Amino acid sequence: MAHLTSRVEYGIHCLLWLVGAGEQQPSSRDLAELQGISPSFLAKIFPRLEKAGIVAAVPGLRGGYRLARPAAQITVLDIVDAIEGDKPLFECQEIRTRCALFDDPPPRWASRGTCAIHATMQRAERAMRDALAAETLADLARALERKAPADFGASVERWLGERASSRRGSAR
Amino acid sequence: MAHLTSRVEYGIHCLLWLVGAGEQQPSSRDLAELQGISPSFLAKIFPRLEKAGIVAAVPGLRGGYRLARPAAQITVLDIVDAIEGDKPLFECQEIRTRCALFDDPPPRWASRGTCAIHATMQRAERAMRDALAAETLADLARALERKAPADFGASVERWLGERASSRRGSAR
DNA sequence: TCAAACGCGGACTAATATAGTCCGCGTTAT
DNA sequence: ATAACGCGGACTATATTAGTCCGCGTTTGA
Structure with a gap:
């Protein structure tokens, strides 16, 4: 891959699911399976986003991630630097x-x-970097929302909710 | 290294020596030794610049390279694409x-x-890419010329001339 | 005419980065 | 207590980078 790696690609895609997640705090496994990528690989990406203050982590059973600040205040550059470490x-x-x-x-x-x-x-x-800083997570989320059918966001929330309740339940 | 590799760095530095080389056509070995880098590695870089039409190659004994067009018409982006192959x-x-x-x-x-x-x-x-296209080899050469003492260009030409005549001579 | 130096290309090697996997720790809710 | 959570470290496989080496065809001074 090139200078902007799969880590960044995966990270942004999964952060976008977090934008419309409402009150829920999906785990990295939830996000990986929702997005169709490797859970163990995504589990290496999110701690970097947490240390950069982009997401907040909730430990323990029923834990997971939520955005640490509004999506409009998270630029693509923030994410790239958090994941790639500002390499020149x-x-x-x-x-x-x-x-x-x-x-x-x-x-x-x-x-x-x-x-x-x-x-x-x-x-x-x-x-x-200026070009990456000009775009926020909210901009990207809006672009996706325009493409998806009106009820798609609700479907995703329902899917995440089912995952959450199945954890609380009989523990597979 | 990062996305813009040593190949590009070496290539540009050696092309800069070519700007002030006058009538001479230094070989890739000449340029590598003048610049203090590996001759065999530079020998892999210059054929790419030749195929991109940035330098002209002269084969045979006493052969070497010269710029294929004025330095002001060679952008840094031209060089990067020639050497790295326009990878995204x-x-x-x-x-x-x-x-x-x-x-x-x-x-x-x-x-x-x-x-x-x-x-x-x-x-x-x-x-x-726009930023790289905004700078030409002539711009870089001018910046260097401002730093070096007035007689440095002549010294380099003399050094290259001596290398050339020692080839014609008793063959080391 | 012949050797030496040239450009050129392909095969090779070593080191590093990327894309993943796996396991173990401490934490937390059921 | 157990199971899922975040987190970190160790591990592996593959690709890229940096660099070497050799051989081919060309040119030219001795």
Whole structure:
């Protein structure tokens, strides 16, 4: 995969289910099965979202996750950074100081300021991050809501509710 | 490394040496040793730049590379695409069609248009690519020229000239 | 004419990252 | 007490990256 990995893709999709979940607090297993992805893999993703303050975790039986703040205050960049850890698009290796014409301690001017190539890459990364910061979880949820039939949200809530009550019940 | 790899970093640094090379056409080995990187690794990078029409290759003894067009007409994006092959920042896996509430052929509306998450990532990638396309090799060369002492360009040309004549000579 | 250096490509290796799985801990509700 | 929860660490398989090595066809100075 590329720079924005499956972790981010899975994370956002499952956060979107959380937007319309109402009072419920689905577990990571609930979310994984609702979304059709690996439960054990999703279980590695959500703790990162919790530490970043995007979701709140409720421990114990009947526990699970809910959004820690309104969806309109969670940007896609917040999610990406929480999951991927703010890894840079480009890592400058300071190649500019390694020139056959330089002596062992390379001249000062060679490492003065930021490497021009690095600066260009940083501008590109900034542009990418700005674009990700411009979109919130609420925007994405609205886009999905427009596509789905009117009763779909209620169906999802019902499905999550059934999962929750089956846990309380005879414990399979 | 991240999404923009060492290949790109090495490629751009060595292309910059080519900007001020004048009439000379340094070999990839010349460029690698001038820049202090692995000659065999750089030798895998330059054929890609050649196929993209960024540099022109001259085969045979005394052969080497020169820019195929003016540095002002070579953007950083051109170089990145030539070396990395235009790989996307994000690969959508169409997770949206995999919902536990869907039947085996998922409903039409679920895959209607572009996935909203994918669209956001594509906007971010576009922003990144636009930023890379805004900078040319000539811009980078100018930035370096401002830092280096006035006679540095001439020293590099002399170094490359000596390498060239030592090839013609008694063969090491 | 012949060797040496060139570009080019393919096969190979080592290290790292990604996508997962599995197990055990402490917590909590039934 | 048990079962499900979040959490973390250890583990595996596969893909990518960084880099080496060798061989082919071309060109050219000795």
